[in-house]
Amino acid sequence: MRSNLTTLLFALVAITIGVMVLLGVHLSRGEEKMVRVRFQELAQGRLRDLDTSALAVMNEVERSLLELSSTPDRSPETLRSWVRTNPLVRQVFRVDAQSRLLHPAGPDLSEDEREFVQRTESIWKQQAVLHAPAPAEVAGLSKSRSRVPSLSRGAPSGDSLGSLAARSAHGFVSWYWEEGLHLLFWRRDEGGGVIGVEVERIVLLSRLVGKLPAGLDEEGRVTLVDARGEVAYQWGAYEADESAAAFAEQRLSPPLDSFRLRYIPSPAQLAGLAGSGLPWAMGLSALALSLLVLFTYAIREQRRELAEAEKRVGFVTQVSHELKTPLTNIRLYTELLEDALGENEKAERHRQVILEESERLGRLIGNVLTFSRRGPDAHPLRARTLMPDEQVKRVAEQFRPALSGRGFELELDLQAPAPLRADPDALEQVLGNLLSNVEKYGAAGRWVGIRSRQEGGVTRITVEDRGPGVPAALRERIFEPFFRASDKLEDGATGTGIGLTISRELARRMGGELLCRDARSGGAVFELALPSEDATHQGERA
Amino acid sequence: MNSNPIKPPYLRSAGTRGLFVFACLLLGTAAAIGQERSSEKASEARVTLKTQLGTPLVAPNQPGKVYYKVGLTGAPLPPSHRRAPVNVSVVLDRSSSMSGDRIEKAREAACMLIDQLGPEDILSIVAYDSVVEVVVAAVPVTQHAELKAIVRGLEPRGTTALFAGVSRGIQEVEKFLDPKRVNRVILLSDGQANVGPRSPNELGRLGAAAAKRGIAISTVGLGLGYNEDLMMQLAAKSDGNHAFAESGDELARIFRAELGDLTTVVAQEVSLRIQVDPRVTAIRVLNRDAEVRGHEVILSLNQLYAGQEKLVMLELDVPGLTAGSSLELARVEASWADVFLQVTERASSRTELVASRDLGEVERKTDAEVMVAAVEILANEKNRQAVALRDEGRLQEAQQVLQSNTGYLLENAKKYKSPKLKSSGEMNEADAEALDDANWNKQRKTMRKRQHELDYQQSY
CATH class of the missing domain: 3.40.50.410 (von Willebrand factor, type A domain)
Structure with missing residues (x-):
């Protein structure tokens, strides 16, 4: 019984902790997610700053190309000198308003120039529809020798170089050819022509590398990825796997938008994010520990109290037992006194009271002792064959003086002639308790009826009064120990609250039952059913 | 006309037996090549521009290729010199x-x-x-x-x-x-x-x-x-x-x-502009990257070193000339920045090609130094070609190229009495034997290094 309780308590603690852990994990996950999002925002911001650096490189390139091309001299010699001396310039073309190639032209072209003319033909011939390529398109095209120029700064798709030049004075156009992105700086010429400068891609990239951070300047890893998804440049202390997932990604601003910056956090950084769960785990552990301590304390305290209560019960039992001997003597001498008192009515009345009260005290002690030895420790019952009506009559006669003293009319209707096997003391105790209850609670009806019947091998003894009765809802609960239908002292009722409990237990131990029934009169009816001798025998035989 | 598949084409105009027969029918005179320096500080100049034709005299009416060497040499530094930072x-x-x-x-x-x-x-x-x-x-x-x-x-x-x-x-x-x-x-x-x-x-x-x-x-x-x-x-x-x-x-x-x-760098930002006669075509520069545009060749060198010649070898296509006539084959303009004086210096040079009927003289006037350099660079080109073939897995062809390269080098070593070509030939012979997988990685690196050294006249 106690170990069950302990198990239950531990189960409770375990469940509570479990629920809290789940809750904690959920909460900490939520928090982790939040920290992650914040970290991601930070990384994204960092990448945006880096994009600004890249843009600064581009602006510098643009400025220097604008400066270079600001000389009015457009002779082939000058244009070629740009190629020869400016690291940013790979090649230069010049077309007139009718898209006729003015440079490089003529029969005497260098090999580089011939290749350049071929590579940019679709652009200066205005055939190319310049548009911004989708990433997939780029990936597909970069492998093959393709010429899909793409415009990447400030113009809607479907433009040719000529229509671009009609709108603005200069700009960038990018297109894919062999090894990847090529960048063309174009500038509107006098007379509506256009001059186009192919930017040396590798120099541009080299300058980007020079402008971006280097070495171990980052705890994670930042990579600059080209259109083919290959790392062009990287920095940061974390040696990331190529397949590592990026936390944040930022496409560079046009015209470098074929490049992306990716931020890959180090495992330590990730662990740092998840680390916010640690206080949770610690908090939970502490809580679980304190709960355990608390429950353990409670259990120990309860055990201690139980032990103390047992001692007290033991004490009460001992005392009750000790009381029995003097009480027996009191009763004996009171009965002896009857002859000595003679006709003295007053003394006789007093003696009667002493007798009644000592009997009541005897029942009380009997109840206490029976109650204290409930369960496996109970005294075994000694069943004997007895005549139920005689037993009832004897108890009724015992109570008659007290009952009539309180104005009760006692009506006996006994029709159970067959004997039955029962412990006479137990039967007397049950009947005594029932009548004692009538005396205590049913005084208002001033009537008590005891009936006995035998049918179907069952002897039924009912005790009925015309008092306030027991509300239907309480008819089972009144058999619980220490339950009292009314605790109001002004009801005048007294009692220990164990009478009905032990009465039912005794009835059941004798193979019978004690029930509280509805009475037609409105009072209380208690029915004690006991198996008759035959039935008992039959039952035992069965 | 030529049985040797890798025999350089210039041999058609200089030195084959067939040409000797043809040259015997011709009479001719030779005109010397001319070279002048326009630098005002000629005596102080730390760089010398020297242009040479492998065959300054050619047989008449014989169009073909000639090899033209442009050399820039840094003057040796005096013992007390302070080097450039x-x-x-x-x-x-x-x-x-x-x-x-x-x-x-x-x-x-x-x-x-x-x-x-x-x-x-x-x-x-x-x-x-x-x-x-x-x-x-x-x-x-x-x-x-x-x-x-x-x-x-x-x-x-x-x-x-x-x-x-x-x-x-x-x-x-x-x-x-x-x-x-x-x-x-x-x-x-x-x-x-x-x-x-x-x-x-x-x-x-x-x-x-x-x-x-x-x-x-x-x-x-x-x-x-x-x-x-x-x-x-x-x-x-x-x-x-x-x-x-x-x-x-x-x-x-x-x-x-x-x-x-x-x-030992004496000059930097070296640029060369070579203009050839309109009747002449500049085919290519054999040993360096250059802008070759019909009648004009432009190229630059990063630096020149004391006591060392950097050269540019051009392959030119010349028309047939009537006997006794000449043409101003090329004009070379060079400019460089003197690292000590912090000035840009210039030099120029003109080269004439003369047709001579006297094939003996054509033969005698052949500039062995230029021819050796040209042979070396041409053979170097073949050496590179062999590496490319080997890369494609065409091992036997690569071997053949190297073997005939060896023959070509040794033949010319004898002809021009050049120990340099002889050792070059021997090296090619060794290369031909070292194309197998076991050695290839190291062999390839060695060959590449040698190719670069030769084309760019690397000092080490």
């Missing part, structure tokens, strides 16, 4: 493959270099692995001990971000870009570039762009794991040196040689 970025591969002896030797070599530099010089040190780090940003070299301590602290790790390393090296040199200093990036790598752009073509373009700013990139390949094509392109396009060190032990020697090169 240098602006060097040492770019060191510190990827994990450099572990052990290699990084040790690389550190030693770099420290040796530091010891040779002074407060006039600028040094920067860039180390790269998966990421690049400027370990010493460009500074005048005053704190030798500190610099060496930093170099000694370099530990290997990670992969090979070669492009980023070179980019940073160039950037550091650019900080102190000055015509009076010799600007150079020295790249050491033992591995394949595996982060960032890595094709020889792309790196070559980076080298070419560096050259436009007067920065040469010398590349040192260490061990057998590096990409020699990439390293060579980077050096070739920027007019730097290329070296192959099979083991770390060779690094100190190579760095010393590189430094020797650096400290």
